[in-house]
Amino acid sequence: MAVPKKRTGASAQGHRRSNWKATKPATTTCSKCGAIVLAHTVCTECGYYKGKPASIKHEDYNAEAVETKPAKKTTKKEEVVVEKAEETKEEAKAEEVSEEKDAE
Numbered sequence: 001m002a003v004p005k006k007r008t009g010a011s012a013q014g015h016r017r018s019n020w021k022a023t024k025p026a027t028t029t030c031s032k033c034g035a036i037v038l039a040h041t042v043c044t045e046c047g048y049y050k051g052k053p054a055s056i057k058h059e060d061y062n063a064e065a066v067e068t069k070p071a072k073k074t075t076k077k078e079e080v081v082v083e084k085a086e087e088t089k090e091e092a093k094a095e096e097v098s099e100e101k102d103a104e
């Protein structure tokens with residue numbers, strides 16, 4: 001294991017830690033409903049992405065129409081895993097949004 005040659009002083013420690021900052025997440029406004037949305041993500045309010053319904057949240061969402069060009073053949077097991085991953089992403093987004101609302 002690598003061992004530091006000298007003790008890090010309080011000043012150097014402070015300088016290093018001063019460069020660790022929280023950054024604002026990149027957000028845009030939804031073209032459909034105007035809500036503030038994380039960039040490159042489906043709108044959590046109306047389920048639109050790039051002017052098309054992309055989430056089951058929207059009543060016009062047609063899964064077959066969207067999945068016309070599968071990237072690769074997936075087995076049933078993989079599909080289940082992908083669906084679960086998407087669900088957790090949606091939940092995480094919802095939590096983020098609710099946290100932002102709480103902060104305001």
Ligand SMILES: [Zn+2]
Pocket residue numbers: 030031032033034035043044045046047048
């Ligand atoms: Zn929207």
